[in-house]
Amino acid sequence: MVLRASYGTLALLGYNERIVEGQQTAFFMLDGKCVFNCWFCSHARSAKTPNKFLSRVIWKEINLSEAANRAAKSPYIKRICLQVVSYPGYKKDVVKALNTFHGKPISVSVRATSFEEVKMYFENGADMVGISIDAATEELHRKIRGGSLKKVLELLEESSSKYPGKITTHLIVGLGETEKDIVTLIDWLLKRKITIALFAFTPIKGTKLENHERPSLTSYRKIQLAHFLLKEGAIEFSMIKFNENGEIVDFEINLSNFDELYIKRAFLTQGCPNCRRPFYNESPKGALFNVHSEELLKNVQLPDFSSS
């Protein structure tokens, strides 16, 4: 088994003192040669990116027992997340890791292929299981990720009906879908009590999409806002107005009636409890697509709908 910890996680485990404000989840990667070929991923079969990268983050190899003991003792760590690369034989390594980490809730983010697999992780102690969608339309899913979106949605639906509130998914904004495509899917997932973690597409050198553009920050903010308002029950999907290009132009509610800081919570990193993923899809020098601490929300602007 090759286990890696993200750079930020090493600080939470006590290897250095550079703790990033807001990080409360320790991220580990079960690493190997992936059998899939997602165009955006640094671990894809065709990617030329070194394995120490996942997205734009560097991961260092670490011993499982040592990681588990340090994580159990760390006062900073509220959750453990196992990010699983689909290498041959990964399932037994996930089970071993689930049985070695202790004392903290564990999320598993994995390209599960059956309900039996999902069930096995819960039976071995997972608190939440993440089944990624990544690409939000059937066409993009088949092209960029391989396989059928319909099948992933069926697995998500079955898993969430058996484990309500315990299933997560990852969605990447900016792979070529419209705002309407992704918000339609968000609404479908929320109705099934599936937790959504939004990511802004980030081009990684060495991958097939290394020259693909990022989504605009304004578009990402609108999608975050739609997700938040739907999740909070502040709006119905039918209240979201789209133009002919599938861009959000209005929510049919007056955002200024809400407390500004409450509305800005839409821009905090979403996902499993305590998951803030600092700088996962942004550079420390640029704008934060996912804001990892409440303190930083003060500097964030609400999106301007007049530009759509």
Ligand code: SF4
């Ligand atoms: S939302 Fe966060 S903790 Fe949950 S599976 Fe995704 S990365 Fe892991």
